[in-house]
Amino acid sequence: DTLKFDFLALLPQIEPIIGMVKDGSVLPGSAGLDADQMRAQFAEGRIGMIPGVSFDVGVYNDQFPAKCNWEVVDVPAFEDSGSPYKEFSDATSLLGVGKAALKHPEKVLEVLKFFYSDECAAQMYEASLYIPFRSEAIALATKEPERKGFKEFANVPDKVLMLPMPDTFITVEGTAYRDAFLSLLSDTNADPVAVITDVEKRYNDALASQVDPAVLETFRTPADRDIKR
Template identity: 35%
Template sequence: MRKKWLGLGLSLILAAGITGCGNNGNGSAATEAPVGSTATPSAETDGNTARGEPVQLKYWTDDRHDQEYIKELINKFNETNDNNIQVELTVLSENYAQSVDIAFSSKQAPDVLRLKSGNAAGFVKKGYLEPIDEFLTDDIKTKFSKLMLDDVNRFDGKVYSLANTGNTLRLVYNKDLFAKAGIDGPPASLQEMVDGAKKITEAGKAEGIYGFALNFKSPKSAFDRSIREILSLSGHQGLGFDLKTGQFDFAPYSQVIEYFKQMYKDGSVLPGAESLDIDPLRAQFAAGKIGMYLSFSTEPGVYKDQFPTEINWGGALAPTLDGQIKGTSEIVSAGTWLGISAQSANKEAAWKFMQYMYGDEVLKTYHEKGFGIAIVPSIVAQAKDPEIGGMESFLVGEHDSLWPVSPNVTPEGSNYADAFFKYILTDGDAKAITEDLNTRYNAALSQAVEKGEVTVTPNPGFDPTKPQGE
């Protein structure tokens, strides 16, 4: 394993089927009853119950890929903890956030929730989560000190969750198709990617092989798994926000788009990619029909279980604008894992369960089993590589780190991904599109700041090679 650490030192996420809460269900959920207990939940607070009556905790998650391992952990906790605590696991399917909303509004919220970067801020704003600062020991603070991120797991100075894993992003490529096209290795620059995609297409088009593809059915999903990493390695924040000025500036984004547009113009992009979702794309790659694409560290697990393949494939750092690495590859979906409900009547017991889940052995094994890539420095240093083919290319290395969070705003009109994808498919004035995006996004940012929804602090000295300031 690469043990180098820069700047800090998605786990695989799969959702399916909706569930409601109590008798309000619109779907289904898989629930594991606590071992050795059928007692009703205690009404006492902070883990105090009548003599002999166990403390009942409910843990909700929308992760399915790791549920068997989590069941094992919870069973072990229920059997061995000295605090008479019993945890019940509920694995929800899709519409997790809506199910949580219903639970809190009906006062039936779980005690512990699975948190992700996409939902933590919303849950905090709605008052669903309890700060955990009072529970954090000096050892825990030291262990997670480099992973305390504002607007991810820390809000207004209060900590609500701790990190476990994160998703790295890489160029995924077919080594055999590269060799067949006479390409020595993965591209370092965007021009090399364009040239390589064209060569692969020319060499394999008669067999239905094309050099490049992305899941353009959802342009934002496609660009956020590709352009985001290209830009961060090139020294720019990957979602169009300039951390130095505290304003949106899509000029660097526009530069990358020109290379994507050229591949489309060259005919190097898999036909029908405009309506391609990620799983059909993976199926085509597994069948040897795509030379390369960019995606998350979920891919090795996908090609082990979901789309088993015999092709010779690998992962590499994303190409940069000019072939030079001027920043770090952003680790995404990181910083959070578990959180305590503000409505829980047993917060101390909930913390004891969280403390168990955040133990070294649990986090280390979680990584080694391939459920997610460890980002906690002390775990990275001791964990063995997951035994999943291709995962070695996705492990956290010297060019990976966390970045500050960019403000999440909703502009009037189309978002940046839709606007730029339309430009790729048709034509237009790239400069005008960029200026329009800057105007609309910065107007939305100003409104969000005025409403107190976001806080922006320009950082003129921001260093993209050390995005967390170390």
């Protein structure tokens, strides 16, 4: 809405996590684990809760078969009434078209039309391979997704597509926002408001000085975008 970074809006999420680190609720040594090591610990039943995405369904069914009876649940809310917002999903391309295909555009278009059709998406949904963008495709499915946990991730009406972030258009001096947030979990005595305020100022200064306003306008939130449940 403002075309500015608003990292302070994440404070209600960051502060409870800092509290979990302080009170010992977080797996010891987690700061030194990569994603697969954390998933392996969860599969062994040593972690009670871990953030997940749709492709983690394959992780806990195949890559690290879970020894615990896991299930997919909503991200915990900080109010008894629950979160008022939909969960976000990140749109990714199913197919890429190679340069050689430019010689046969009509044939390539037919292939793309096949794979992106509602009928094909419905079959991939049934096999727990793909979350369709369109609820109409899910309506064509003749059975529920096969893999444990996939159906919960594929609840399309309760999702909103995540808008792109313009951080790739700028060069920011100092610590990147991701590293700044992680530092708060390793130094729980740091002031999160001061750290995030510093990040927000540096990013907005870079945005104002390095990005053409017309380019920035393409990132504006659509007026009809429904992010509420």
